[in-house]
Amino acid sequence: MMTQRRSRTLAAACLLAVTATLAASGCSKSETTDTAGGDSGQGAQAAESPESSSGSGCSLTTYGAPKLDLKDAVVGFSQSEKEANPFRIAETQSIKDEAKKVGVKKLLTTNAQSQLSKQISDIQDMLSQGAQFLIVAPLNSDGLEPALKAAAAKKVPVLTIDRKVNSAACEDYVAFLGSDFVEQGKRAADAMIKATGGKAKVAILLGASGNNVTTDRTKGFVDQIKAEAPGIEIVAQQTGEFARDKGQQVMEQLIQSKPGIDAVYAENDEMGLGAVTAIKAAGKKPGKDVKVVSVDGTRNAVQALVNGEYNAVIESNPRFGPLAFATAQKFYAGEEIPENVIITDRAYDETNAKESLGGAF
Secondary structure, three states: OHHHHHHHHHHHHHHHHHHOOOOOOOOOOOOOOOOOOOOHHHHOOOEOOHHHOEOOOEOHHHHOOOOOOHHHOEEEEEEOOOOOOHHHHHHHHHHHHHHHHHOOOEEEEEEOOOOHHHHHHHHHHHHHOOOOEEEEOOOOOOOOHHHHHHHHHOOOOEEEEOOOOOOOEOOOEOEEEEOOHHHHHHHHHHHHHHHHOOOEEEEEEEOOOOOHHHHHHHHHHHHHHHHHOOOEEEEEEEEOOOOHHHHHHHHHHHHHHOOOOOEEEEOOHHHHHHHHHHHHHOOOOEOOOEEEEEEEOOHHHHHHHHOOOOOEEEEOOOOOHHHHHHHHHHHHOOOOEOOEEEEOOOEEOOOOHHHHHHHOO
16 A cells, blocks of 8 residues: 555656656755655655646636746745744745745745734735735634735735635635645554554544644544544544644643553644653653654654654655745646645655655655
């Protein structure tokens, strides 16, 4: 199954390279540039087959935006959270690297520091600075309407990445680029079933509330466990807010209040790594006494797999730069962009973690 997924990912990457003239090597590195012995080619983000995209198409004409050459354009990127975790570091760097590669005239970058009001003002400020195209990583699925309406009023197209917004496609934004988060949750459940043999007491470390990532990763996991593993009991669901320190704190509390927990599903790697620290502090062995599965694909989590302290990691690829700018170029060339452009994500387990470490971010 793993080989099939990897083959599909590589095939999709090749297809994208042909259709969008996008080099598969145009990705960034995050915490370290050491890829010696690693599978660095895994870094390329690719769209899945056209059939996996959904929603009505949005074209330049439908959106009502003026034609634009990105090499003569001011592009704005709004990051939602401080770059204190590998996902955000890799995401921002990928946008910067690809903007330079494409030859964008000027790239404006902002960081909302996890504050919705700041992200709204950031976007409005970039518009006042002449931004003609916007790439936005939303903090929450709701609440960005004032910023999106301001962009629409100026006929500035908005591409959202990694989190969806509950707004009108091809009116408030062009399209969403990102993972199938429900599918990520299902794959995490399958990995948990394999790791536990279908019998366990599982705690779920939930992500931040208010966005579709948390909702969908929870749904996918819970539904799949219910359908496929009646011997697995979900005994706790508590938010760790996608943060390592919070994940550690919550896990410490859960170990005390529910000592029978022998498995953890963390909705991002940072919380999972925090849980590993808490498990060790309690005198237990993560990966053995307490199984650990999470979502992201950070190098630290994959290294934990190599070390035997983790059981599986489902990737959520943050390297949006190449696909985002390829999508923008298609849009300005007059092509219709699907409302949802779903990307491929691989998975790491004990069979491939060591050889694939160089491709993690």
